[in-house]
Amino acid sequence: MSIAIQMPAAIEQSKARVAEVSVNDKKLEQAAVQFESLLIAQLQSEMRKSIRSINPESSETRERMGGELMDYMDKQLADQMAEQRAFGVADYLIKTLS
Template identity: 40%
Template sequence: MNDTTIRGPLAVPPSNADPAIRVADEVADPAYRDKVEAAAQQFEGFFIAQMLRQMRSATRELAAEDSIFRNRINDDMLDLADTTVAGALAGQRAFGIADAIVRQLLPPVGPVKSDVVDSAPRFKSGTR
């Protein structure tokens, strides 16, 4: 018997395998989950940084002509500070954007518990 099938953690599903099986195997990999979570957190950081830049830009536009907020001298340092603050907020997952992305890209680990079903009122048969 000449079996050339590779088994174990390094096994690659055959190219003719069902795509759902290949995706399920890929999602089950902890390294893949870590990459998805890191990418989602990085996206949240980019999103927050862009939001801070837009807020700073709006403040500059709305400020009076002689206001200190119109001064563009420290724009580079303020941009760096915004990026740093955004990274810190994303690391805490303060806005929940990364969590939403991870929920959409990865199936839940463990049994799925529905809050809607658990919070529904329970009635005994024949009573209201």
């Protein structure tokens, strides 16, 4: 009889652990994708700085006209690339930290 009483409790504990692991996996995936997005955004920013240093006159006009818009577009592009796991950084982090 004690087995019948303990089995449902064990099943409930097992379900709770699975749910907890699932939540933790989702949080890990979200953090990894956000990290990849930040990395991509930083790379884009550094590339823009390089372009400005090569040709400052051309980029100065563009910067005045749409610097904030370009920053927004860069962020959106970085987010999209990270969601697609374009560089594989998120996948590597998930694999390593799981």
